[in-house]
Amino acid sequence: MMLVKWLGSVVFLAIGLFTNVLGAYVGVNIGTDVSNMPSASDIVAILRANQITHVRLYDADSHMLKALSKSGIEVIVGVLNEEVLGIGESASAAAAWINKNVAAYMPTTNITAIAVGSQVLTSIPNAASVLVSAMNNLHKALVASDLNFQVKISTPHSMDIIPRPFPPSTATFNSAWNSTIYQILQFLKNTKSFYMLNAYPYYGYTNGNGIFPIDYALFRPMPSVKQIVDPNTLFHYNSMFDAMVDATYYSIEGLNFSGIPVIVTESGWPWLGGGNETDATLENAETYNNNMIRRVLNDTGPPSQPDMPINTYVYELFNEDKRPGPISEKNWGVFFTNGTSVYPLNFSGSGQIIGNSSGVFCVAKDDADSDKLQNGLNWACGQGHANCSAIQPGQPCYLPNNIKSHASYAYNDYYQKMRSVGGTCNFDGTAMTTTKDPSYGSCTYAGSSHSSTRGGFLPPVASGPVSPFSGATSLPVSRIHLLISAAFAALLI
Ligand SMILES: *[C@@H]1O[C@H](CO)[C@@H](O)[C@H](O)[C@H]1NC(C)=O
Ligand SMILES: *[C@@H]1O[C@H](CO)[C@@H](O)[C@H](O)[C@H]1NC(C)=O
Ligand SMILES: *[C@@H]1O[C@H](CO)[C@@H](O)[C@H](O)[C@H]1NC(C)=O
Ligand SMILES: *[C@@H]1O[C@H](CO)[C@@H](O)[C@H](O)[C@H]1NC(C)=O
Ligand SMILES: *[C@@H]1O[C@H](CO)[C@@H](O)[C@H](O)[C@H]1NC(C)=O
Ligand SMILES: *[C@@H]1O[C@H](CO)[C@@H](O)[C@H](O)[C@H]1NC(C)=O
Ligand SMILES: *[C@@H]1O[C@H](CO)[C@@H](O)[C@H](O)[C@H]1NC(C)=O
Ligand SMILES: *[C@@H]1O[C@H](CO)[C@@H](O)[C@H](O)[C@H]1NC(C)=O
Ligand SMILES: *[C@@H]1O[C@H](CO)[C@@H](O)[C@H](O)[C@H]1NC(C)=O
Secondary structure (H helix, E strand, O other): OHHHHHHHHHHHHHHHHHHHHHOOOEEEEEOOOOOOOOOHHHHHHHHHHOOOOEEEEOOOOHHHHHHOOOOOOEEEEEEOHHHHHHHHHOHHHHHHHHHHHHHOOOOOOEEEEEEEOOOHHHHOHHHHHHHHHHHHHHHHHHHHOOOOOOOEEEOEEEHHHOOOOOOHHHOOOOHHHHHHHHHHHHHHHHOOOOEEEEOOHHHHHHOOOOOOOHHHHOOOOOOHHHOEEOOOOOOEEOOHHHHHHHHHHHHHHHOOOOOOOEEEEEEOOOOOOOOOOOOOOHHHHHHHHHHHHHHHHOOOOOOOOOOOOOOEEEOOOEOOOOOOOOHHHHOOOOEOOOOOEOOOOOOOOOOOOOOOOOOOEEEEOOOOOHHHHHHHHHHHHOOOOOOOHHHOOOOOOOOOOOHHHHHHHHHHHHHHHHHHHOOOOOOOOOEEEEOOOOOEOOEOOOOOOOOOOOOOOOOOOOOOOOOOOOOOOOOOOOOOOOOOOOOOOOOOO
């Protein structure tokens, strides 16, 4: 036992060293459609207080760029969509833009990239023809200022340019854009830049009309029967986020490019929505963003590119209450403008960031179907890795010897260990949470104040056969800033 523990700590130490070498990061987008926007210096104070090391601005606001100087924070600045045309048509306009918005602040403000427009191909398709020339003109201006090694140029794309992202292995760009995207990829490759992707599992999930389990969108561990598998590669996708990133890598490969890293310039989850936006909740937003941060900081890539970390920018710092559209559109912020976080969130990805389970237990429902309970019990003690030794004959929680009591013990043990990484108290609808400590006599439930059990187990390993199911939905594209197409087909049973 001691040997096993010791080996375990060596393995964790090794993983720790490895991740520091690769060093994936999570940054944040700072949108400005905010009615009581704090001052630039207050914003930087909020960033520093939360150990945020990377930000993306949608513009090149001089107050922000000054306030970010000597902060150690790396900055992506943005060319507005309405500026793309002018810069694309005039090399001198591009040079002026670089001088005014980049060169003037370097190196004290660490500008590392320029995002040219926002989802230009899908939001202002008529400017697509000058997008590449805008990127080229800006690059030449950087070269002239000797800044091209520090500052990379790219352009953020929505998932809408990949009409059928699932299965990822067969995803391709909308072929109407082939020649533009080919030129963009060639530019990215030649300048050693990266592909900027806006990836929104929120829209993939809500527009999927029930095709996908919400756990898949929220990075929650899923039982093997719900795992989503690419039938061509047999890669298991633990999250829609991973599938979107991989669909992008495969689409790039489809145009014969490789070695262009994908960074996620926007991803997040709204915490409030209208009556018809029932998935925009505080709990889902907290789960999504915390799990996304953990997932990114584990430094691995998506299944097809395991060594390419997925650097990601959370959308977004503050609610943009002045944005038009449904209520959810205005509620993606992770901080209030006074600097308080909307829900517990830790950009270091450490600790039990979902919130601990102190005082909440997971037990079998009184009226649960006994076959379902048996399945849930089997799953919890098997793939769920619950410690079921206490419900074995002769052990403290064996009596009363009935399925409901045993399932309660196992469900709760799983829940206490997995809740911090998104494990839920559901078990096919047979479980519920309660604040009443179910411990009795010498039978002590995990999470009880009398218990020493701690959380932090690794998620259950995906395994088992999956039956194919296919059904693609194509959705109209309407929203400018955020919408992604949910034209996914899933493998589910
Ligand atoms: C995030 O977690 C780290 C490590 O546990 C801790 O040092 C830091 O204070 C936390 N930050 C916030 C804002 O809670
Ligand atoms: C700016 O960021 C780059 C990329 O991480 C880093 O290599 C460089 O040291 C930073 N420069 C300054 C002045 O902090
Ligand atoms: C676009 O490129 C794909 C390969 O990714 C190819 O299969 C398709 O035929 C091309 N379409 C056009 C219109 O050139
Ligand atoms: C990619 O390369 C293959 C093999 O060289 C070739 O058949 C195919 O036409 C190329 N596709 C594109 C989009 O250039
Ligand atoms: C939700 O309701 C609002 C206002 O009634 C409407 O504008 C919006 O289109 C609806 N959204 C969906 C997803 O049905
Ligand atoms: C990192 O995330 C990937 C994708 O979700 C997952 O497959 C892998 O097990 C994770 N690794 C660790 C060490 O948590
Ligand atoms: C910050 O603002 C939020 C939302 O207005 C409010 O609920 C919270 O109490 C404020 N926090 C502080 C410390 O003032
Ligand atoms: C749970 O959170 C509360 C409040 O933050 C804290 O006092 C308590 O020690 C935590 N419990 C565990 C088991 O981490
Ligand atoms: C399982 O629980 C028992 C007590 O019920 C404890 O003695 C044992 O150490 C636990 N096993 C593991 C691997 O945590």
